[in-house]
């Protein structure tokens with residue numbers, strides 16, 4: 001898998017030697033509260049997940065990048081293109097960023113590069129993002145990137161043991177309206 005460069009970031013394949021940095025992200029309950037990621041209790045959970053990611057990547061089921069900040073040379077987030085449907089040319093995009101680095105436009109910068117990769121290299125036509133209705137920062141980011149809200153999915157997102165609504169957003173390679 002090739003690296004993707006932006007002004008301030010490098011997106012690289014997640015490697016087993018990154019486990020410690022990746023574990024810090026996956027064990028942050030507050031960071032992941034509005035996502036569907038399981039919280040990691042030990043670094044063993046992280047190593048297992050990296051193994052799953054590597055297998056999925058080999059079979060073309062998903063692409064997962066570690067987001068490296070050039071300035072400090074450390075991992076500040078994860079970005080995934082997954083549930084890839086080759087026949088109908090769509091996939092899901094999801095991401096999260098270390099809380100210390102949010103509000104700097106890093107994730108839109110990373111997403112823009114991977115959206116281009118998905119459309120130009122993977123030849124996908126549509127990327128979907130499903131977001132909890134109260135996840136304001138994520139909604140702002142999606143709208144800034146040109147994702148359009150398609151509808152409200154009722155009670156399909158479990159948050160704190162409560163089923164909540166989410167919005168379905170998408171971006172198309174050539175929008176039809």
Ligand SMILES: CC(C)(COP(=O)(O)OP(=O)(O)OC[C@H]1O[C@@H](n2cnc3c(N)ncnc32)[C@H](O)[C@@H]1OP(=O)(O)O)[C@@H](O)C(=O)NCCC(=O)NCCS
Nearest residue numbers: 031034095096097102103104105106107131137138140141
């Ligand atoms: C959603 C997320 C990826 C956005 O990444 P980011 O690099 O912080 O994105 P931006 O810097 O463009 O921020 C998006 C908007 O939210 C605002 N924002 C982000 N973090 C904020 C914070 N901690 N406090 C106040 N505002 C914040 C930004 O100011 C920006 O608003 P603006 O466009 O009006 O300026 C990041 O907040 C995150 O990882 N959240 C937790 C995980 C998550 O919810 N992932 C998405 C699941 S669908």
